[in-house]
Amino acid sequence: MTSKSTRSRCAACKYLRRRCSPDCIFSPYFPSDNPQRFSCVHRLYGASNVGKMLQKLPVHLRAEAANSLYFEAHSRQEDPVYGCVGIITNLHEEIHGVEIELARIQAHIGIHRQSNNSEDGETSQSGHGPLQQ
Amino acid sequence: MASSNSYNSPCAACKFLRRKCTPGCIFAPYFPPEEPQKFANVHKIFGASNVTKLLNELLPHQREDAVNSMAYEAEARVRDPVYGCVGAISFLQRQVERLQKELDAANADLIRFACSDSLPTLPQRPVDLIVSTNDNIGNINELIGISSGDSTASLCYQTPCTSFSFPSATAYPIPWDSNTFDNNTSSGDVNQVGGGGAGKGL
Numbered sequence: 001m002t003s004k005s006t007r008s009r010c011a012a013c014k015y016l017r018r019r020c021s022p023d024c025i026f027s028p029y030f031p032s033d034n035p036q037r038f039s040c041v042h043r044l045y046g047a048s049n050v051g052k053m054l055q056k057l058p059v060h061l062r063a064e065a066a067n068s069l070y071f072e073a074h075s076r077q078e079d080p081v082y083g084c085v086g087i088i089t090n091l092h093e094e095i096h097g098v099e100i101e102l103a104r105i106q107a108h109i110g111i112h113r114q115s116n117n118s119e120d121g122e123t124s125q126s127g128h129g130p131l132q133q
Numbered sequence: 134m135a136s137s138n139s140y141n142s143p144c145a146a147c148k149f150l151r152r153k154c155t156p157g158c159i160f161a162p163y164f165p166p167e168e169p170q171k172f173a174n175v176h177k178i179f180g181a182s183n184v185t186k187l188l189n190e191l192l193p194h195q196r197e198d199a200v201n202s203m204a205y206e207a208e209a210r211v212r213d214p215v216y217g218c219v220g221a222i223s224f225l226q227r228q229v230e231r232l233q234k235e236l237d238a239a240n241a242d243l244i245r246f247a248c249s250d251s252l253p254t255l256p257q258r259p260v261d262l263i264v265s266t267n268d269n270i271g272n273i274n275e276l277i278g279i280s281s282g283d284s285t286a287s288l289c290y291q292t293p294c295t296s297f298s299f300p301s302a303t304a305y306p307i308p309w310d311s312n313t314f315d316n317n318t319s320s321g322d323v324n325q326v327g328g329g330g331a332g333k334g335l
Binding site: 043044045046048049053056057061064065067068069071072076080081082083084085086087088091092094095098099101102105106108109112113116 | 177178179180182183187190191195198199202203205206210214215216217218219220221222225226228229232233235236239240242243246247249
């Protein structure tokens, strides 16, 4: 099939075997040199859903949206059961662990501060020893 | 597993799709009629046929967790059409980094105290007190394709723009309660997002 235009089809239109129009919603975000990106997204969401989601967004936010959709789709491909929710859960666990450790260290610091304060108190009192007797 | 008496009431999916809920309906165990929004979100983001395909590729014991995680992702995407769950990941990762800095500062304080301690024997070697999760953060950075200082990572997930205001941590609750979790769920939203159910100890 000869094309009048030298512009090649985007990855989405190649995948969907259709003509890539100049105003194709997918072409800015699914370039032809990365076919895997669209096939991954298509597998999870479907082309129609992706197109609808992108259409609803202002143009300046669509690139970020496409990237995050791809990230989620890729995560789901890697982990079909939990997808990127597994990452979120791991992060929650990590936060919990660090918070516990931080509390432990801060407790240690509190103990040290207390013992330093009481030492300072004894020192100042001993300086007044004769007066205290 | 959520129970759905399909003989009396169609599951949420079949109600939504306006079709007869058969005894072998693949959705019925996971989309009870009492939770119509769960399927509505999943259908909006993924579509019924994609969900069916995904469930058919999984073993039966994996399907409940898969549905719950998809419901969580779908709800996140409905709330945040630009970043979805990835916004949560970015937020939580920043929280890890902030806490790590606090931990490093606390460790430095403790070392200072320990070194200035006049006791002949220190209770513990200062270096033993240093806890670092930098390796874990590095691994997560690799996982989500972010390298420090590299704004053109292949997954190209940039920090959400500064005009996006991050909700508090309770807006990104632990996906769902897990029997193997020791953590206390900090938010009552857990059960609202993906439905209850045993997780893997994610």
